[in-house]
Amino acid sequence: MVKIMRDFYKNKKIFITGHTGFKGTWLCQVLLSAGAEIIGYALEPHTTPSLFVQMRMEKNIHSIIGDIRDRDALIKAVQKAKPDIIFHLAAQPLVRHSYLEPALTYETNVMGTVNILEALRLTSSVKSFVNVTTDKVYENKEWHWGYRENENLCGYDPYSNSKSCSELVTHSYRNSFFSDKDVPAVSTARSGNVIGGGDYSDDRIIPDCIRAAQAGKDIIVRNSCSVRPYQHVLDCLSGYLLLAEKQFIDKELAGNYNFGPDDESCISTGALAELFCDVYGNGICWTTQGNKGPHEANFLKLDCSKAKAVLDWKPKWDIKTAVEKTVEFAKCKTDEEKLKCIDGQIKEYFQ
Numbered sequence: 001m002v003k004i005m006r007d008f009y010k011n012k013k014i015f016i017t018g019h020t021g022f023k024g025t026w027l028c029q030v031l032l033s034a035g036a037e038i039i040g041y042a043l044e045p046h047t048t049p050s051l052f053v054q055m056r057m058e059k060n061i062h063s064i065i066g067d068i069r070d071r072d073a074l075i076k077a078v079q080k081a082k083p084d085i086i087f088h089l090a091a092q093p094l095v096r097h098s099y100l101e102p103a104l105t106y107e108t109n110v111m112g113t114v115n116i117l118e119a120l121r122l123t124s125s126v127k128s129f130v131n132v133t134t135d136k137v138y139e140n141k142e143w144h145w146g147y148r149e150n151e152n153l154c155g156y157d158p159y160s161n162s163k164s165c166s167e168l169v170t171h172s173y174r175n176s177f178f179s180d181k182d183v184p185a186v187s188t189a190r191s192g193n194v195i196g197g198g199d200y201s202d203d204r205i206i207p208d209c210i211r212a213a214q215a216g217k218d219i220i221v222r223n224s225c226s227v228r229p230y231q232h233v234l235d236c237l238s239g240y241l242l243l244a245e246k247q248f249i250d251k252e253l254a255g256n257y258n259f260g261p262d263d264e265s266c267i268s269t270g271a272l273a274e275l276f277c278d279v280y281g282n283g284i285c286w287t288t289q290g291n292k293g294p295h296e297a298n299f300l301k302l303d304c305s306k307a308k309a310v311l312d313w314k315p316k317w318d319i320k321t322a323v324e325k326t327v328e329f330a331k332c333k334t335d336e337e338k339l340k341c342i343d344g345q346i347k348e349y350f351q
């Protein structure tokens, strides 16, 4: 796949919304290594530290700081860039924050999707569009099977639900405006819970583990029994990249795709914290507090048979490797070391 990807993305113009975030910065770095030209549109990096700043990404791409809710500015930016491909990642992506700011979450995640699809509709250069949603778009039945792409979309909390709405908006635009042969291929990508170096978000298990370990404190885990499909960020990005490439070449492949880990990497939050402690060392421990916060699903898995069969995609790094790679990054001391670490992981992954 690397060879195909390297050839395919070389000199392609890629527009990424949400490029200043965790996944967006990794996506920029992978695409830079594949020889692509990148235009990013997002808010200023919102964490301190921030991977975007650590990677000095601003120097290597055309970074536009703008709000996805500002339709005119977004349309202007896309029309000026004339990209070949768009990846839409900009979002308010945190479940717990969505309980604090539900309206902002819907404005960003739903109207943000409408706005980028409007930009797509008005820009003829684009041939491939991928809307990044989430594993949480499905109506959660708390069962042990993985959800398939044809199952009911109805997330419970404002974040999950806003992403279900983003799926529906994309579906309508695809039917209404993008069904002819010579218009862009439009897909949605639903990935699992992503881990990897440089995620500094609040209320996510691995960043919480790293913060605790670096402060020499015990890790406190909410909801230690909840099971999630954990995957390394490169596994999920390889899915997005392959989808954007394959549908660029064959529009018939456009649709909705799950990109999650194999079953053995769908583990409980407690098991993940245990694994993190083993890999990190230094005698760190975890303890559980029970979930005192708002509702979060207990059991969530994705069935990725479609991506495997249609796109020939498969996850490459299991949960242990994903945690090892994340800890390797966390233990780098300087930004130079971190950049080298990420470049090394990208090279190893795509070799």
Ligand SMILES: NC(=O)c1ccc[n+]([C@@H]2O[C@H](COP(=O)([O-])OP(=O)(O)OC[C@H]3O[C@@H](n4cnc5c(N)ncnc54)[C@H](O)[C@@H]3O)[C@@H](O)[C@H]2O)c1
Pocket: 017, 018, 019, 020, 021, 022, 023, 024, 041, 042, 043, 044, 045, 046, 066, 067, 068, 069, 088, 089, 090, 091, 092, 093, 108, 132, 133, 134, 135, 191, 192, 193, 194, 195, 201
């Ligand atoms: N990290 C995960 O585990 C995970 C899992 C499944 C799906 N996702 C999805 O992947 C995408 C990226 O997530 P992430 O983990 O990198 O999150 P992140 O918080 O690190 O990045 C979010 C990005 O969106 C941008 N953004 C937020 N509001 C904006 C606005 N109003 N206008 C313009 N840009 C705005 C931010 O500036 C940032 O660049 C999101 O769509 C998220 O829902 C993430």
